[in-house]
Amino acid sequence: MEDHIKQDLIAIVGEENYTDSLMDMVSYSYDASEHRHRPSCGVCPQTAEQVSHVLQLANREHVPVIPRGAGTGLSGMAVPAQGGIVLDLSRMNRIVKISIEDRLAVVEPGVVYETLERALEPHGFFFPPDPASGPVCTLGGNVATNAGGVKGAKYGTTRDYVLGLQVVLADGRIMRTGSRAMKSVSGYDLTRLFVGSEGTLGVVTEIILKINPKPTLTSTGMGTFDDLEDAGKAVSQIMHSGILPSVLEILGRETLRAINQNTDLHLPEVDAMLLAETDGYTQEETNFQMAKVLEVFRMNHAREVKQAESEAEAADLWKARKSAYAVLARIQTHFVLEDVTVPMGNVAELLKGVAAISKKHNLQIATYGHAGDGNLHPQILYDGYDPDQVERREAASADLFQLAVDLDGTLTGEHGIGLSKAPYMTLEHDPVAMDVMRSLKKTLDPNNILNPGKMALEG
Amino acid sequence: MKSKYEFEAKYREQILQCSKCGFCQAVCPVYGSTLRPAYNARGKMLLLKEVMDGHIELNDELIETLFQCTTCASCFENCPSGVNVPEIIKEVRKDMVNIGSCHPAFTGMNEVLQKHTNIYAEDEPEDFERERNKKAEYVFFIGCVGSYREDEPALAVLDLLDRLEVDYTLIDEVCCSGVLEDVGFQINENLSRQNIERILATGARGVITSCPYCFRTFSNKPQYAELGEKGVRIMHVTQFLKDFDFGVKTDKRVTYHDPCDLGRHCGIYEEPRQIIRGIAPDFVEMRHHHAEALCCGAGGGVRGAYPKNSIAMARRRLQEVEEVGAEVVLTECNSCVHNLSNAKLRKQKFRIYNTTQFINELMEDAE
């Protein structure tokens, strides 16, 4: 970093909150994706004013600024692809306020998801999107990627819970969006513009989240299917049951086999296993809902249908789903976790298509995911040191994205575009939409300092 | 292609297995108290990957992170990919020492142990008013922290053993020097020889210690294999005492802190709890316990090299004591007692003891 910029940054955040040491630069080069690039320095602001001054400086000097939370994003959103200043927001981590009467929580972006969850628990409330990285990811990151999670089917995603934001724009101006009122249609919905914008339009420095009372009881059940298409149909037909399960997860054959090879869970090796959860305030209610779900499973030729009789049994059922990522991570040297999402009615087709792609490119693809909102996670396993496999993996991903789009779906349900999926934006978005996105970007960030190089915004 | 460094030769596959998911950030005590990604397990693996790629060399700039790890193994415990970060760190520290890049506290420690009997270079251990080097059934080995930093818990366990009429002797002990293996050096064989000779000279059939670290060193390190070969059993004091009936009770709310070296590293979780449940009906677990216990921050040499961060980690652990409203927190590791005691704030009214120390106090009060 040029010395005068370094001195200015130190003047803004303090010496102890500026770093350009080798070990920090290496850490800041990465997130949880396969991308890497060194930044020039990192700063840890504590207030929106400091963020504002940093951006003013960067905007003047045309230096990229990359906001960062816990760095657990899967698509390269936090990787400083063009160098610059990493804006590490993890130390801006106060829970500013929890108001049960107003049904909201106000947090700084660095608050870890699980920290908020724990703070809400004594009140009997929760912030429903339940990302798998909850113990580590930050709410700022959740907002930047519109994070989802296992509860998406019934409770939606982060976007559905952001009432308002404080945002610092590229030129340093600070603004507020939204309202503390539970609903508002006053002016453009700027909140929704920023949610999911992956740090390319502004830096979020405060988040007003809507929170829900947390149902106290759950019922857990599962169904196994010899035929993938039956499983897919079961998923699609859940909507006809009249109820929304709070969780509806799927585990594909490859996944089940991998889990069995690496644990002693002894799961049935079938085409698909569906794990369901219903929630409510009385056991009658949750059981009633679960019975409906299991009925749908049966109607679609489930081989085995089971409801957990105890908490321990429920935990066992969940263990399988929770171990999928870890087990698959150990099989090959590399993997890519995709998150293509399609309308519920096309889930069966998507599953079949994934199997075909796996065969076509001769790569192991294990699928699991949030069947309940059509969001699958095909995990493509490959040897990253074999250039041929790397090529085949890239081709498989491309086919996967095309398939999703063909099925009226989207490239990404919750992980974001970042770097990984940027080349495929035009598969999903027509030229006019791309043009509008780029115009918005130019309007709000004319010098392209905010997380440049992401989301195919550079035409 | 021959690996330039030993850590790569031994652990290349594992380091590559790190998928950069970052889940270790949830449990790493150094990251938790500093929020600096470079200190986290992932941050360390990323550095080593770049070293293996040839992008960077091992050098002094990396000392601050490679030597700042308590080796608590919480990361390993939680890693979806099964990367054994502490073992990798211990190996890379040896590579660092080989190239002359080491934290001065550890080069210092290695030098101190060439000339002194203990890591603190102290000349006079606490007296403990007991004979040393007698013939006895057991040797009680105190360890450096108990002898020179936390003499009260050390004295208490000896008083307790006396009350229970255990036939033991102290020896003219020297540092087990196990810590050197973890900070880039080797066990000091001059010292280990002395310990073995003096233990064998007592004719003891077992060595009991309150220090989980000495326990691990005697049990696992080849330099101490002769003890096992000669039929001398190594026991942690909680293993030794688990079936005793102490005949005392407390009505205070008590919780237990699993020392990393006893819990995650040795799998000894239940013996201490068995003892505590016998004396404390109101026993509660902290939020993180057993294999999930939060490290007190002292291990892996961190208390010597990075004392401020070490105490900050201990402070985090003590918040969990407050959370469960415990009046007493028990553990069985002098190093944990030391660091937690240093970190305790005056407004925190709970007390910190080794279990043996607490039992001794209860027995004393009962008299």
Added chain:
Amino acid sequence: MKIHQYNMPDDLSYEENHFWVKEEGDLIVMGMDDFAQVMAGEIVYVQLPDEGKRIKLGKKFAKVESGKWLGKVFGPVNGELVAVNEELETNPGLINDDCYGKGWMYKIKPDDPGEVANLIRGPEAVEKWVLADIEKYAE
């Protein structure tokens, strides 16, 4: 006065383990002297016993630690501990920054104010004592 690089103010009395003592009304204030804080290195922990603790002349009543050193704090007089510097709980480094000012450690009410006279006092005595210790610790 300055003895080598160590600052040892003339208006203070000193306890032989390198703690300074100052009279303040009917109390005495004590802390570590410059020689001790330099030798110790960065202080990371100061034991702060409860107010009301009995202090006995020559007996250890608290401990101080740096990364590599454990020091004992001995009673300079007989008396009662009436106050501790609570800042040192979260900022023990104040002893290194300002050992005679912000880094003060304890306030004691002596049973017999006259006992302070037994401490090391006056430029001649202080110089002799410090020079001897400089030699003792030179290694």
